[in-house]
Amino acid sequence: MKKIIVADDEHKILMSLEYSFKKTGYDVYIARDGTEVLEFLKDMVPDVILLDIMMPNLDGFSTLQIIRQDEKLKDTKVIFLSAKNNPKDIEKGLEMGANAYVTKPYSIKKLMQQIEEMFE
């Protein structure tokens, strides 16, 4: 079973992602900000991390930076899910090592397909 961490500070967004990924058969871990993501990463190596960018305490960019320095997480796919949709931010996110950058609002179905393709 694939492990996925979903990080967002919007409760209602988290809810729908958690429901959909659980239903598809993922092991879903919910985080409210970057620090909670790092907490999970101490004990586990997820297959996918969905990261919002604008989060309190530790934002998505900074969280990714820390993730990409960790050797054991080199196979973990990181996907930004952000309302920031200007090309500068997208470019920045991909340059930092994100596997994909998906802008809000997104289709959950397409998001899942994209993730599936990453593992093929």
Add this chain to the structure above:
Amino acid sequence: MMSSFALFTVVLFYLALLFLVAYLAEKKKSKLWINNPYIYALSLAVYCTAWTYYGSIGVAATSGLNYLPIYVGPIVIIPAWIYINTRIVRISRVNKISSVADFISLRYGNSRSFSAVITIVCLLAIVPYIGLQIKAISETFHLVTETAISKNILTDNATFVVVLIALFSSYYGTRYVDASEKRLGITSAIALESFLKLFFIIILGLFVIYFVFDGFSDIYQKASQFKDFKEKNTFNGPEGAINWMILCMISGTAICILPRQFHTAIVENRQEKHIKTAIWFFPLYLLIFTIFIFPIAWGGRLIFEGQKVNPEFYSILIPQYFNNTLITVLVFLGGLSSCISMIIISSITLSIMLSNNLIIPYGLLGKFKSENEIQNTRNITNIRKFSIFALIIMAFAFYKYFILKTSLDSVGLISFVVIAQLAPAFFGAIFWRRGSYKGAMTGLLAGLAICYFGLIIPQYYFSYNQEFKGVLRDLYNTFDFFTIPYLSRIPEIFFWSLLVNTGLFAIISVSTKGNYRERNFAELYVDIDKYIQNHENAFIWRGTAYVSDIKNILERFLGKNKTEQALRIFNLKYNIDSQTETADSRFIKFSENLLAGRIGTASAKILIEGVTKEDKISLKEVLNILEESKENISLNKKLTEQSEELQKLSDDLRNANENLIIKDRQKDDFLDSVAHELRTPITAIRSAGEILADDDDIPLEIKKEFLNNIITESDRLSEIINDILYLDKLEHGEIALHIQENNIVETYKKALNPILHLIQQKSIHLSEVNLLNQFLFDYDEARMIQLFQNILGNALKFTDDQGTIQTKLADKENQLIIKIFNTGKHIPEEDLEMIFDKFYQSKNQNILKPAGSGLGLAICRKIVQAQGGTIKAENSGLGVTFTITLPGSVKEYKNAVEQNHSKT
């Protein structure tokens, strides 16, 4: 009694002191020296020569009030210098004028012949005058040492003093090849001498008044016993008064034109404002001098009554009579100062005239063919040095062979009358456009002829042939026709010579057309204030000239470096490309100016003419061009004003543009933020919708939750949109404020009621503190309710369960002060201002984001500002306090705002 050797040593020390002062002034060039108006004003007292020091006393004792005009004339005219000399200084500065001959001849078409004639006039008038000073030095020297005057040049002490003065003048007078340069060393030494001579005569005056006699009234009382006392101290009727007035006119004219006065007052003037000091200081100086002449003269007569002594030397004889060697020597040194400062300045300025207006243009100009600037410069200074020596030797010869018998006073006055012949041309130069070269020259020559036959021949010839008879006598008798019975000789000749001189000048000038060059300079002189900034533009010249030819000439006199530098300045000033090959009129004038100081204006013109080809321009054309250039100058002024206005406009535009760019960026940021804020609820709605649509076997409970999410997030969306539109309306003043008197406590309650249950839900402790003296205030109640709800709602979000919210109402000087405090996390200090910005939260990552549009505080700030109040947030104790201040009368504030608007 003093031995010759001792006195000569004193003289040497005194001269050494002058050398030292000159040396220090030249070397230091400190601001104290350069910017000191008193040095300038004191140096003008070079006017007071041996004539003043000794001669006036003789006149006072023998001819009564006639000693006064020499001082009264200048005292009367000097205040006019603020106008006259200011203009002459400007004219001289822009044209690099270095002598009175340059000044006059440049005006009359930069004429070589005119400047030569003026130089000769000055030589004729001044050289005997210098001789007179030498005579005074020699006579007083022998008087002090009580020795007989030696006929042998080699044993005459005056010879050695004169040689020393010649050395001093030629060394410090020719330090700069540019004669229009300021000679600080000389000026400072002259100023010192002027001070000392006044100081010494004051000592002598006090000595006579209080030591020899019992105060001023004692002298007056005793002197009034003399039979001729009354006659000597009144004008003696209208006849005497007219003579006296004419003498005043003579000296008043002389003080403006005398070459040494022109030199100190104009050429050595560093700053125009120094003239302001001089016009009161110099008359005061002369006044102090005159005060002491009366007691010394009459005291002398009382002491030496019945003895045969020369009253001109009372000032030395009195202290000598009382065996006071110290005062005798001091007075001698004062007299020496008067003499040598006159000799120094006169010889320097005459040498400049001699070299620049006579020797160089009439003979030696060809000598400067050498390409070597250093050689040429040396030649010029050598000519000047030679001139100084030649002048002093001429004067010495004059003293030795012509004027031994004549009095100081008569030679001085004759010299003044001769110099006064320059007055019509001189004053005409500044005030009269039509004055022409022909008129000025003819008038001058005629005036000189009258002076020559009326004054000089009788003075010098008759003094050796007292009883001459024959043809010459008869010739003179035929002129008796012109004798004015009530005028004495000198005023009479002054009257006739100036009448003829001025008359011819005026008649010929109006009846003939001047040359265009004259007319050009006439405009420049009369309208100097208009041309002072760009005088080169006012010079009219048309023809063919090449920069390289002129440059060659400049290099011969200035050297390569200085020429390059000067050209750079010129090109910069007129914005001319340095590659330009042909020279225009401005460049011609500029080059002539560069040369003028070194070789004189006339020679400069001749040299430039040698390499250029000038086309003839008619007078009419010149007048047209001048008229145009005058218009151009006023047009220029107008253009400058316009361009300043344009500059201001373009500054305004730039500012406006910058503001727009900032506003544009703010708008972009705002739209970005709006889009971001909208996407978040849309995402939640879309996700919930997607799940509900795709997932058929979704549990009912979860289905309900998703449907609720859709509803709340839709509400959030519409809240955001409403807030955005509301804030926009507030910002654009589209929401009318309904300001009226309201009870603030009631308003607060109205705001609190709808959210009271939320506060109770979180078990928050709510309290109110009422410190109000009054309850009624002017505000828009609906907006205030909104404000309270926003701030309280905000507090509610950030206050933990069982926290505290406290509202404090107070008033101070009619101002309403509302403080709302809540316990909870502090706001970072640097963010206290920014929280009132739109979407502050979404931009700030570091605080937990409670639900809301992100516009609440921005709306609060707008509401408060619209009513003329302020809002701020502070961290206090365990939480945060928002303080809102509203002014006492909002209506007044609104009125003030409206008035401001209608003004702009």
